[in-house]
Every structure is written in structure tokens, then in C-alpha cells.
Amino acid sequence: MRPLTDDETKVLFEKLTKYIGRNIVHLIDRPDEPYCFRLQKDRVYYMSEEIMRRATPVGRRNLVALGVCFGKFTKTGKFRMHITALPYLSQYAIYKVWVKPNGEMPFLYGNHVVKAHIGRVTEDMPEHQGVVIFNMADVPLGFGVSARSTVDMRKVDPTGIAVFHQADNGEYLREEDTLF
Incomplete structure (x- = not known):
């Protein structure tokens, strides 16, 4: 070390x-x-x-x-x-995205967040900025990179990607042998 x-x-x-x-x-x-x-x-x-x-x-x-x-x-x-940094990222995150209950499982399986699954978004979020994804009960699920700014996100169709997936809590199960 x-x-x-x-x-x-x-x-x-x-x-x-x-x-x-x-x-x-x-x-x-x-x-x-x-x-x-x-x-x-x-x-x-x-x-x-x-x-x-x-x-x-x-x-x-x-x-x-x-x-x-x-x-x-x-x-x-x-x-x-790694997803193990999520507690610290969620505590100090500047930009946050909250997903609806129907969008939690697709994100936890490693998919990107689409606009239809978004419940709330932090105001003035720029494009290609790191975001932490929460469920509607404020439980951190993972993190990613915003695909669009907050203003552009409102204009996109419901199937358009809003946040690119980086890591999620499902990785603890999917990649447990390579995580540590």
C-alpha cells in the first residue's frame, strides 16, 4: 500500500x-x-x-x-x-436523478435510464456530468453520466436515454468475483 x-x-x-x-x-x-x-x-x-x-x-x-x-x-x-464508492458519492453529489419504481429494476440490471423512468432531476444539470441515481425514497441505486442537460431532457421522447449507466447496486451480485 x-x-x-x-x-x-x-x-x-x-x-x-x-x-x-x-x-x-x-x-x-x-x-x-x-x-x-x-x-x-x-x-x-x-x-x-x-x-x-x-x-x-x-x-x-x-x-x-x-x-x-x-x-x-x-x-x-x-x-x-466502483459501486463501493456510492455512499460517499451520494452524500456529496451535486447532480441527482430520481427514478420511478418502474425504472429501478431496469437500472439495477445494468441498463441506461430512459426519460420515461425519471421522477425528478436536479435543476441546471449539464450534459455529460456525473450524476447519482436514487429511487423515489432517496435510496442511492448507482451512478452514471447525464446524456442530456435538464433543459434538453424535457424535449426528448420517453424512450430516449437520459443517463448513461456507470455502476449500480446490482453489481454486488453480477460481478462479485472481480469487484474487490
Whole structure:
């Protein structure tokens, strides 16, 4: 387990900025205790500094995971967010989309969100911005990228894609062997 390099930190923060904007500060400078990001086998983990210090004596081969896995770096150097980061993304998300009950299952099976399934949308959401998808009871289901802005979404037919699927809670079952 090692700290992220400057390039890795930049790529991670650019990805997080798409979803939570300037709220990244709340992830690092927490009032209870400081938190940090660490890299272990191409996976980025988010943990308190106290836990990080206690895990220092554990060898790299023996350490499987520590903290919350936010995602992994691909071989090309891009960062891919995992569904395990959803609690933090939903807490600090700038743009949110609420889906109707008839749209929950299609999204949880890995499909994009169509306009007919949308119940509410955050105002002034731009196109190609990271969004967190909730059900109508404010339970976070996953996250994605907006296919259209809020203004353009009103003009689209009901079968038009409104949010591109990135990750959903159904991944815990579909990809449990590769998630961690």
C-alpha cells in the first residue's frame, strides 16, 4: 500500500469532481479525523489515517483490502469508479436523478435510464456530468453520466436515454468475483 503519485491523484480527483465537485474537500478534511487515499494493486482505497498507520506493518502480499475501495486504475492510466464508492458519492453529489419504481429494476440490471423512468432531476444539470441515481425514497441505486442537460431532457421522447449507466447496486451480485 502506497500513497498516490501526483498524476494518479490528479486523475482520481478529476473523476471525483465530475460527481461531487468541490465537495472533495469534505472527503479529505473531515471533522472527526483526517482521511487519505492509498493505492494497493491498482485499486484506490479511502481510509482514515489511523487505520492506515495500523496497517503499515502488514506486508503487501498479505494485505488484501483496507478501507473503502473507490475504484481502480486501468492499464491505460484511467480511473474507473466502483459501486463501493456510492455512499460517499451520494452524500456529496451535486447532480441527482430520481427514478420511478418502474425504472429501478431496469437500472439495477445494468441498463441506461430512459426519460420515461425519471421522477425528478436536479435543476441546471449539464450534459455529460456525473450524476447519482436514487429511487423515489432517496435510496442511492448507482451512478452514471447525464446524456442530456435538464433543459434538453424535457424535449426528448420517453424512450430516449437520459443517463448513461456507470455502476449500480446490482453489481454486488453480477460481478462479485472481480469487484474487490
